[in-house]
Amino acid sequence: MEVDVLNMEGQKVSTVELPPAIFEALIDVDLMHQAHVRQLTNARLGTHDTKTRSEVSGGGRKPFKQKGTGRARQGSTRAPHWVGGGDIHTPHPHSYALAMPRKMRRAALCSALSAKASDSAIVVVDELKVSEPKTRLMAKALNTLVGDASALILIPAKEAYTDVIRSTQNIPDAKILMAGYLNVHDLLQFDKIVLPLSVLDVIQTNLG
Incomplete structure (x- = not known):
């Protein structure tokens, strides 16, 4: 040309x-298109992070006794279903790199x-x-x-x-x-x- x-x-x-x-x-x-998607994907840092129940503060003791309260038994206030508890199935640092x-x-x-x-x-x-x-x-x-x-x-x-x-x-x-x-x-x-x-x-x- x-x-x-x-x-x-x-x-x-x-x-x-x-x-x-x-x-x-x-x-x-x-x-x-494949090369374009790869380039944009590889530019992602992948630094997003959330805390699991083992990483949030608190919850070191049983919130109340096992029996006699009429409530469901609980082992920690940092369980995912508690307010202030850890997150599950949420992002953690990882690479998005495509080959x-x-x-x-x-x-x-x-x-x-x-x-x-x-x-x-x-x-x-x-x-x-x-x-x-x-x-x-x-x-x-x-x-x-x-x-x-x-x-x-x-x-x-x-x-x-x-x-x-x-x-x-x-x-x-x-x-x-x-x-x-x-x-x-x-x-x-x-x-x-x-x-x-x-x-x-x-x-x-x-x-x-």
Whole structure:
């Protein structure tokens, strides 16, 4: 698939051939959904906790004698049916992690990238830069490149893109992401994918 390469002013400077194995792969909606669910599930901390009858305070002695009161026998006021007693069948810390083979994760990313490419949502720029770290400069460039659409901006590394990162932080419909951390959730969340030419090498190395 051949796409135009633009500069920051939105002018065409050349064309580039996107790797077909990544940007023209089979679009598998079920696989993308599985990868998306896995990513959101794995983000859960699983730190929720409730106290059982052995963890709540009190209840160290029998509340009243066994016989002669006319009441049902009780061994502790910390039993679950007592007010202030322990909880049963309630959450305790555990992992929500879901496993997914690496080949399936890569296939899901290729599927998501192919879906974006088929919708003409891939915007390639020759060089991603701003003259100074100003939000208005980046906002103007994004308005030229993607219009009113939300944008996921991929970069190969942080070091050379400090001004771009700072200029994008206050733009609500844009997000900077290192290409090495590319994921299905972010790909599907944004309307357009903006990437400099140098990012294509990183993506091809990781997914090719």
